[in-house]
Amino acid sequence: MELLTQQRGAVVIVRLMGPLTGADAEPFKAKVRELIRENLGRVVIDASALPYVDSGGLESLADVAAELAQGGKGLKVCAANPTIRQVIELTGLAPQFEHFDDANSAVRSFL
Amino acid sequence: MQANRPVIRRLSAARRELVRGDSWFAVLIFTVVAVFLVSLIASVWNNITFQRGVRQKAGAQHLKAVGAVLSKAAEALIVADELSMLRRVLVEAGTEHKLKFCRIVLPGGGVLASADPTGITVLQLPVSWADEVSRPTEEIKKKVATLTFPLIVPNRGSATLEISASLESEVGSALVPQTGQMTIACLALASMLLVHRHARFRLKAIGAIQEILLAAGEENADLSTMELDPKLGVEAVAWNRLLGERQNVQVSTAIQQVRDVVHEKSGTPGELTAALDAVPYGLVFVNDRMHVEHVNGAAAVLLQKERAQMARADISGIISDQGVLDALREIVANSASKRLVITAEQGESMTKGVLKYTVCPVRRDDAHFGLIAIEDITQQRVAEEAMSSFLAKAAHELRTPLTNVRLLVEDALERCQSDPTSTGKNLNVINEETQRLERTVSEILSASQIEAGSFELRADDVHMDQLLQQLKADHEPQAAERKITLEFELPPKLPVLQADRDKIALVLHNLLGNALKYTLEGGRVVVTATAEKGRLSVAVADTGVGISAEEHERVFEKFYRCKNPLAAGVKGSGLGLAIARDVARLHGGDIALESELGKGSTFTLALPVVEEAA
Numbered sequence: 201m202e203l204l205t206q207q208r209g210a211v212v213i214v215r216l217m218g219p220l221t222g223a224d225a226e227p228f229k230a231k232v233r234e235l236i237r238e239n240l241g242r243v244v245i246d247a248s249a250l251p252y253v254d255s256g257g258l259e260s261l262a263d264v265a266a267e268l269a270q271g272g273k274g275l276k277v278c279a280a281n282p283t284i285r286q287v288i289e290l291t292g293l294a295p296q297f298e299h300f301d302d303a304n305s306a307v308r309s310f311l
Numbered sequence: 312m313q314a315n316r317p318v319i320r321r322l323s324a325a326r327r328e329l330v331r332g333d334s335w336f337a338v339l340i341f342t343v344v345a346v347f348l349v350s351l352i353a354s355v356w357n358n359i360t361f362q363r364g365v366r367q368k369a370g371a372q373h374l375k376a377v378g379a380v381l382s383k384a385a386e387a388l389i390v391a392d393e394l395s396m397l398r399r400v401l402v403e404a405g406t407e408h409k410l411k412f413c414r415i416v417l418p419g420g421g422v423l424a425s426a427d428p429t430g431i432t433v434l435q436l437p438v439s440w441a442d443e444v445s446r447p448t449e450e451i452k453k454k455v456a457t458l459t460f461p462l463i464v465p466n467r468g469s470a471t472l473e474i475s476a477s478l479e480s481e482v483g484s485a486l487v488p489q490t491g492q493m494t495i496a497c498l499a500l501a502s503m504l505l506v507h508r509h510a511r512f513r514l515k516a517i518g519a520i521q522e523i524l525l526a527a528g529e530e531n532a533d534l535s536t537m538e539l540d541p542k543l544g545v546e547a548v549a550w551n552r553l554l555g556e557r558q559n560v561q562v563s564t565a566i567q568q569v570r571d572v573v574h575e576k577s578g579t580p581g582e583l584t585a586a587l588d589a590v591p592y593g594l595v596f597v598n599d600r601m602h603v604e605h606v607n608g609a610a611a612v613l614l615q616k617e618r619a620q621m622a623r624a625d626i627s628g629i630i631s632d633q634g635v636l637d638a639l640r641e642i643v644a645n646s647a648s649k650r651l652v653i654t655a656e657q658g659e660s661m662t663k664g665v666l667k668y669t670v671c672p673v674r675r676d677d678a679h680f681g682l683i684a685i686e687d688i689t690q691q692r693v694a695e696e697a698m699s700s701f702l703a704k705a706a707h708e709l710r711t712p713l714t715n716v717r718l719l720v721e722d723a724l725e726r727c728q729s730d731p732t733s734t735g736k737n738l739n740v741i742n743e744e745t746q747r748l749e750r751t752v753s754e755i756l757s758a759s760q761i762e763a764g765s766f767e768l769r770a771d772d773v774h775m776d777q778l779l780q781q782l783k784a785d786h787e788p789q790a791a792e793r794k795i796t797l798e799f800e801l802p803p804k805l806p807v808l809q810a811d812r813d814k815i816a817l818v819l820h821n822l823l824g825n826a827l828k829y830t831l832e833g834g835r836v837v838v839t840a841t842a843e844k845g846r847l848s849v850a851v852a853d854t855g856v857g858i859s860a861e862e863h864e865r866v867f868e869k870f871y872r873c874k875n876p877l878a879a880g881v882k883g884s885g886l887g888l889a890i891a892r893d894v895a896r897l898h899g900g901d902i903a904l905e906s907e908l909g910k911g912s913t914f915t916l917a918l919p920v921v922e923e924a925a
Contacts, residue, residue: 206896209697210664210689215899240657240664240687241612248899249919271612272591279899302897304761310690 203231211307212239215246222256229260233267241273244306248279258291265296274298278306337511344507348500355493370478371456375449377408382460382472385415385424389464394436398424404474411455411475415462418443423470440468454479516546593685597626599643599678613666613685615657626683630668635683638670642681648672654688665692697869701758704870708751708884712744719744747882754886758869761893768811768897775805775847778812779840782819789827796835797827806842806920814894815918818902821887822851822914828881829873829912830855845920852913858906866904867892875908891916 201224202217212235220228235243245261253261265275278300280288288294300306381404388397397415405413405426414425418441421433448459460472516539523537537554539547584607587594593610595603603621611618614629621629627636638651650671657664667688673680723737760766783799790797808815826836834854841848856877858866865871870885892902899919906912 204901206901209693236612237615238663240615240689242687242690246899270588270608272589272607272609273612304766304897307690311694 201228203228205235208244208303208307209310210239211242211244211310213244213246213303213307215248216250218249219252219254220250220257220260221254222259225256225260228257229263232264236264236268241268241271242310243276244300244303245275245277246279246303246306247277247281247284248303250280250284253284253287258287258293262293262296265293269296276300276306276309278303337507337514340507341504341511344500344503348497348504351496351500352493355496359490367451367454367456367478370476371449371451374408374410374456374458374474374476377404377410378458378460378472378474381413381474382462385470385472386462386464389423389436389462389467389470392436394424398428398431401426402428409476411477413474414472416471416473417441418469418471437467439466440470442468444469445471451478513544513546516543516550519543520546520550593683595621595626595629595683595685596673597639597643597681597683599680601626601639601643603629604680610683610685613664613687630683632668635668635670639681639683642670642672643679645679663689665689701869704885705755708755708870709748712748712751715744716741716748751884751886754884754890757890758886758893761890761897766893766897768814770809771812773808773810773812773815775808775840775849776801778816778819779805779838779849782816782823782838785820786823786827790836793827793830794832795827795830798835798837800837800839802840802842805840806847808847808918809921810898810918811894815898818891818894818916819849819851821891822849822902822916825883825887826851826853826855826912826914828883829853829878831877834911842920846917847920848915848917850913850915852911854911857908857910858904858912859908863904863906867902 201220204215204217206213206215214232214235216228232243232245261275261277268275275296276298279302280299285299288297288299298306298309300309381400384400385397388394388400401413401415401424404410410426412426412430414427414430415423417423417433417437422430423433423436425431444463445459445461447461448457450457455475455477457473457475460474462470462472464470519539523539527537539550541548541551584605587605587607588609590607591609593613594605594607595610595614596605598604603624603626606618606621608618611621614621616629626639630636632653632655634651634653635655638653650669653668653670655666655668657666665688667686669684669686671682671684673682719737719741723734723741727734757766779799779801783797787797823836823838830836830853836851836853839850839852841850856873856875858873858875862871862873866873867888869889871889872883872885888902895902895916895918900917903915903917904912905915
């Protein structure tokens, strides 16, 4: 999996290119943690190019969400495909994420 | 209620005096001593009575012996007519034996001889007298013994010897040591009882304390019922004072606990800590020594510090902004009571962070605390700046063609009669300028729609080969006019995208239009398309003026125009690339730039190709 970052104003959009699996979990978490620290939590996960997530990948997303929650913030995810959204709903993780239809709405939520 | 209290206290104190302190041991000691005293008195009394009886009996025996000797002597002396001798013997016997009386009485009642000479009634010894034989008698009445002895004088008659003596003096003298012993023993026992009573009174308080302690150990006794009657002595008073102090300590501990709950001073994460962590604003409580008392999760994130490091640390080592520190110092010194809002940038660029610190005092009864609320306003600040810059640039972009139009209209109005040819030229230029104005307004609208998130994509099948063919057809005349070689290197088959056809066409037109605009005559523009790994890339490469490395990112900013002097004459709003990149990104793609000044640029549009099954 590849991670692309884009700066939109003061917000960083992390685009996940390819599936997020347990094997990618640690580098993914490390990179997102770094971005969260650098940008004071203004991070959006763009899931538009994320075809699927396995249990390990979901766990890493939940971990990042839990870390953000300790700082009074939520993990903003945008443009996740219906399958991924369904998985998130079924696993009961939905309340831990803020989901937006597109990156712009997610970025605007920081205003 | 107040009036009843002393009564209740007295009653409960009386109950305690009965119940508490009188241990079975004290009662036993008291009983034993009392029984011992009674038995001692009884035995002494018994002894006295016994001694008295013995003494009386001995006195009576002594008197009887004296009487017997005297009677024999009297008989002999009367026979010998020695009356004076008889009388002397009686006097001496009376004196010697402390007799009450000692006399010889004749049958007629006459007293022949007596220890008391005044009692003699028969002065001379008769020759003979009646002979009445009497029996010896013995009478003891009121501690006085009276004995009679019959005297038989042959040939003369009979007489009676009467002697009497008090037994009292004998008994009294015998009782002196007994009385002394008894008195000493009684006094000793009485003093023992007094000592015991006093000791018991003193021990009562200690016994009561012991009972209270035992009761307190068994049940969770209320301290208020453990109070003792102060009459029980200094121990009770001291106990009550200790209880009072303990109660004060308990009350102050309870107050402290309540305070801790309210202020969440304790390190344990309680509900309040969890609630503070859920707040998106950073909160830092600073105590009167300028040390961090509490910090929430958001503050640790915003200040880019570890939370554990911040706890109890000096605030000046955490926040570097002097304005915030000065405001805090004033607050903890109690010289400031108003809140202060300070905005400070963090890091080298504004996008790294703009924090709004609100410093305000927190009143606690014992100290002055300061609260710093930290808010991340970076995105707001960036958006505000972008908005003002956008407005300024948009106004400029709109004014330039408008000014041109106004000048040309004025010129045309002046010359319309004299020079119709120039009017025609002017009208052409006005037409171009209004078209430019229209394009600019349209681009501004697109840009603002993207900015506002209301830019809508109508996803449809986009046949890329058709789109690129159309693009080629549209731009070939312009390329030919400027003597630029335009080439399209396309694979035999290109995928069909799910995208907004018009917007993708707009992006490609912008990229190719820019390439043609910024390429000098005789140059070359090549459009290449490749499809691989679910991704379609369209690269537009030119041999134009090129873009310096510093400007690579800036050319995508709204209204940014290239500073290259070779491109100075090229017209444009500076919105095209910004819109192109936003459109690409809205489609999940991006635009990358590779360029070198003077050698040309390559803009690559990458778009995702959505597979059938995700």
